[in-house]
Amino acid sequence: MLNYSLLHPPLLAALSRAGHGGRVVLADGNFPLTTAANPIAEVVHLNLRPGMVAVTDVLQPLLEAVVVELATVMASPDGSPVEAHADYAQLLGADVPLESLSRWDFYEATRREDVAVVVATADQRLCANLVLTVGVRER
Structure with missing residues (x-):
């Protein structure tokens, strides 16, 4: 059985x-x-209706399951x-650097070949996008 809340x-x-x-x-x-994501990235749709599900709703359980070494937001x-x-800074904690990119630089970053997963939420807040870089699990 999984030992974290992401199911x-x-x-x-x-x-x-x-x-x-x-x-x-x-x-x-x-x-x-369709235009700002790596075309080979796996897209997971969690956008049920406007406002449901928000990025923070996904981030919280995701942090229990994955080590994050860097986070990037859209300014x-x-x-x-x-x-x-x-909200992201609070959930990520002081050990995860939080960098900010302009809108167009952010979109360029989300098109990169190393973007493996895109989670579509229905977060209605402006500039609420977030990119997480997966880190290494420590023993």
Whole structure:
């Protein structure tokens, strides 16, 4: 039996194939899946209706199952703080660096070959996208 709360079989399977250095995109409801994601990345749809499921709803159980070595967020166009980013920083903790990229640089990063999984959420917050780089499990 699994010893963590993440139970979604397709997401668990996709994460197991990502491996060290693989990237996982947690996409908000505005993310352009067909044009801004690595075309060979596995897409897991969790977007049931607007607002259900949010990126933080996916991040919390995912952190129980996967080691994260780096997190990347999309900066707001006007440079103002993004509420979602504070939530991510709190969940990730002080040991995971949180970098910020402009919108177009962020989309370029999500098209990279090392993006293995894209999770489509229905998060309605602007700039709530998040890229996680999978780390190494310590003994």
